[in-house]
Amino acid sequence: MSSLLERRKISVFLCFVSACVLSWLIPDRSLAETHGSAIAKSESGGARTSEAKATEHAGAGSEYYVDCGLPETKGGGRSPATAWRALDEVNSHTFSPGDVIYLKRGTVCHGMLWPKGSGSASASIRLSAYGKGPRPQVIANKGDEEAFKLFDQEYWDVDSIEFAGGTIFGVFVSGQRGILHHIHIRNLVVHDVHGGEVKHKESGLVVISP
Numbered sequence: 001m002s003s004l005l006e007r008r009k010i011s012v013f014l015c016f017v018s019a020c021v022l023s024w025l026i027p028d029r030s031l032a033e034t035h036g037s038a039i040a041k042s043e044s045g046g047a048r049t050s051e052a053k054a055t056e057h058a059g060a061g062s063e064y065y066v067d068c069g070l071p072e073t074k075g076g077g078r079s080p081a082t083a084w085r086a087l088d089e090v091n092s093h094t095f096s097p098g099d100v101i102y103l104k105r106g107t108v109c110h111g112m113l114w115p116k117g118s119g120s121a122s123a124s125i126r127l128s129a130y131g132k133g134p135r136p137q138v139i140a141n142k143g144d145e146e147a148f149k150l151f152d153q154e155y156w157d158v159d160s161i162e163f164a165g166g167t168i169f170g171v172f173v174s175g176q177r178g179i180l181h182h183i184h185i186r187n188l189v190v191h192d193v194h195g196g197e198v199k200h201k202e203s204g205l206v207v208i209s210p
Contacts, residue, residue, distance in 0.1 A: 060098055060123075061095075061096055061097060061098025061099035061100065061123060061125070062078065062096075062098075062099050062100075063078065063099070063100045063102065064077045064078065064084070064090070064093070064095075064099065064100065064101045064102065065077055065078070065079060065080050065082075065083035065084065065102050065104070065130065066083055066084045066085075066087070066089075066090055066101065066102065066103045066104065066109065066136075067080065067083035067084070067085060067103075067104040067107060068085055068086065068087075068103075068104070068107045068108060068109035068110075068136075069085075069104065069106075069107040069108075070083060070085040071085070072085065073085055077089060077090075077093075080104070080130070080131075083104065086109070086111070087109050087110070087111045087112070087113050087138070088111070090113065090115050091112075091113065091114050091115065091116070093115065093116065093117075094116040094117040095115055095116065095117035095125050096117060096125075097118075097119045097120040097122070097123035097124070097125065097155070098119070098123035098124075098125070099117070099119075099125050099126075100125070100126045100127075100128065101115060101125070101126070101127045101128070102128055102129060102130040103127075103128075103129050103130070103136035103138075103161060104129070104130060104131050104136055105129050105130065105131040105132055105133040105134060105135065105136055106131065106132070106133030106134055106136070107136050107137070108136075108137045108139060109136065109137065109138050109139070110139050110140075110141060111138075111139075111140065111141050111144065112140055112141070112144040112145075112146060112147060112148070112149060112166075113138045113147065113148045113149070113163075114148070114149040114150070114151075115127065115150075116153070117153065118153045118154050118155055118156075119154070119155030119156060119182070120155055121155065121181070121182070123155075124155040124156060124157050124182055124184075125155060125156050125157070126156075126157040126158075126159075127156065127157070127158045127159070127161065128157075128158075128159050128160050128161075129159075129160040129161060134162075135160055135161055135162040135189060136160075136161055136162065137161075137162045137163075137164060138161060138162070138163050138164070139164045139165050140163075140164065140165030140166045140167075141165070143167070144165065144166055144167065145166060145167050145168045145169060145172070146166040146168065146169035146170065146171065146172040147163035147164060147165050147166045147169075147170055147171065147190075148161075148163050148170070148171045148172070149169075149171075149172045149173075150172075150173045150174075150183070151173075151174055151175055152175035152176060152177050152180075153175070153180070154180045154181045154182055154183065155181060155182040156182070156183055156184065157182075157184040158184065158185050158186075158188070159184075159185075159186050159187045159188065160187050160188075161188055161189075162188070162189040162190075162191075163188065163189070163190045163191075164190075164191055164192045165192055165193065165194060166193045166194070167193075167194055168193070169193065169205075169206075169207050170190040170191070170192075170193045170205040170206055171185070171188070171190055171205070171206045171207070172207050172209075173185075173207070173208045173209070174207075174208075174209045183208065185206070188206075190205045190206055191205070193205055
């Protein structure tokens with residue numbers, strides 16, 4: 001079953017630092033572990049790889065590449081050879097329906113990732129990985145509240161990324177405009193949210209909140 005999020009009532013879904021898994025958002029085989037730092041992980045089964053197929057992602061958008069292992073460049077991000085090298089370049093761009101953002105596997109990007117824009121019912125925006133090796137890592141800076149954020153945005157597919165850090169959240173999806181359609185989150189690793197003791201509901205590894 002597709003992991004479609006359509007909120008018609010005010011709801012908050014949490015993965016706390018003590019570790020839990022949003023099994024209905026991430027429908028494949030799931031694993032939750034706590035070994036000093038909590039890890040919330042979901043892995044897709046079968047031979048399908050997220051890089052090879054994107055059946056939910058339709059439309060003739062543009063592809064953008066991010067390689068935080070590159071030296072200082074002024075690439076336009078439209079190919080692996082001209083990839084963006086920092087998250088600031090992603091965060092400053094407003095993406096359109098059908099666009100795909102690829103982070104290079106085996107690399108580490110520092111800071112909060114908050115790409116702008118929304119997809120559409122016929123063409124979502126996809127955030128994924130390219131290349132070979134382990135998932136690309138996004139590690140929040142010391143003062144960042146979250147490692148990954150979407151706000152008042154919809155029609156997003158997010159997969160195959162590792163998010164770490166954040167003072168309150170690991171992954172935070174929220175908004176103020178009512179229903180947010182088609183937020184698909186799968187095959188992620190989220191850990192090391194440094195918020196200390198959880199004292200209220202809206203904090204944790206993965207938070208989907210109005």
